Amino acid sequence: MNTIETTTEEILQLAATHFKITRDKLHPDDDFFKTLGINSLQALGLLTRIEQHFHIELPDYELQGVSDFRTLAERIQSRL
């Protein structure tokens, strides 16, 4: 059973791999648009990777209004 801490950590790892950046550059409270220099469409690209990893389906609207990894992890945790 994942805890919110492990879910957050796994998302950070996935984001690091997806956006080709080292894991230690990312922090749970980072604004991922700013840290990764990505736009909303690129952020959506991460969702499929997250779905595959956690074996869930995550509607696009779950990312709406979310700009930090911690909140994203909370949204995912509620579906695990």
Added chain:
Amino acid sequence: MLDLRQFDSLGAALGAALDRWPDEICLIEADRDRENARFTYRQFKEAALPLARAFEDAGLGAGSRAAILMTNQSKWLISAYAVFFRGGVLVPLDYKLTAAEQCALLAHSKAEFLVVEYHVWRALMQAEDSKTLAPRVTLVTEAPPGADLRGAQRWEEFRGAGEPTFVPRGRKDPACIVYSSGTGGRPKGCVLTHENYLEQCMAVAPVFPFWPGARYLSIIPTNHAIDFMGGFLMPFTGGGAVVHLRALRPEFIRDAFTRYKITYMAVVPLILKNLQQGLKEKFAALPRSKRRLLGALMTANRALTRRQPHLRLSRALLGDIHKAFGGGLRALLVGGAFTEPATIEFFHDLGIPIYNGYGCTEACTAITLNDLKPFRPDTVGKPVRGMEIQILAPDAEGVGEVAARSKTVMSHYLDDPEMTAETIVDGWLMTGDLGRVDAAGHLQLLGRKKNMIVTEEGKNIYPEDIETAFEGLPVKEFCIFAANYLWPARGMVGEKLVLVLHPEPGKIIPADIAARLGERNRRLPNYKRASGYLVWERDFPLTASLKIKRGELAGQIRQSLDREAVVPL
């Protein structure tokens, strides 16, 4: 395509389409690798009429306002047709706005009916302002079993028995109220008539024809004028089909091209650039010999299609690329914001025509459209059929404000005669954009006269609308400007918002201001954020009612400071 001159309303035209092509597919709703629904025109009618009957029983009639707050999906279009059938006025709202913004627009529109997706409704109900909303009927789609809908009804169960009564409308009657901006302050509800839409369809059809079998991939939110035309009215009145995707991810969009043999897709510049980036990365990974061959083929295609598109030739030359786009793609339409010529050129070289256009909600979408005869990436094309444009007060280089006149120009802004009078002058729509018309009759856009930006996502952002996010800052006063309004620039790419901070008398701006502003910025969607700030030591000029005289303040700043004064956030 239907002869739209014969019809007085969208309800009548769409109804005729449903009868004209009963066995053709009009709508497909896909979700990831699944297909949720597929409708022929007959099935669409069978789905919509019982809904129209239930609307009738609930009192929806001529002029009743019905808001739709949904992602792109089949229930959007079915609900819209049912509203038009009953002579209602549709209020399409942006599901991406915050719940508070949605509440404000719902209240402003005075919509008596609301059709809303469950997850959007849930968020809406959490907003404090939702308590003051009182639509007579709220229909919630896809609510899970057992969900407490607090008086709202399930869309799926809201059906009436018996034939509904069709309510005819006149061409000058309002069809839709579409909000072009003003979420934070003064809502701009464009009242668009049936004539506006019917004329717009006829104006765009020569460049963008539909026929049974033609398919449009709908990815821009349908509340947006572009998708309402391209992803509803145009395909339906031409016998074509709309494809919706419930998960709008780059990989599913790519997959949909091949799976559904897409003919057209409208995009905003951001999506086009993403597509370009993805293709460039793929090309860079090719072995050197293949890369050189591709380069040579692109050069050949460019030379051969300069005067007009040759799809068969391009598909023969660059078969693999076209196969990846499904093999049936005729064109991508780009609009909603300014597109860089280099991006348009990239796709043109691949033989994928990009129809670059210019328009606004107030003009019911397109004002100009590039018909690619010849290819001109530097312009937004010529006025569409029935559209007149003029350049007001041109300077020595012929640059001035673009004004447009056509039967597609909106009736007025809802409940705002003052703003209407400023925007429509003697029948001409003042666009607030600066441009010039060249010898070939093409419009070139070169900047903005008004204090606003348009993002690559096609979002119009007015500084006044986001200032509330910065209230309570430790300054005497503050104000937000479009950087290009402070310092006019000949360009519309990479537009930024700048905060102007005036410190309290005798105090300095706190050292941690960047962190504080960053924290406020994060409350806003990423495309609405201020990108920098500057410190202004003088009092802001104010009106008698203590509003900031923005034009005067901008003039003062322009005289004293330049762009270097902006501290990036």
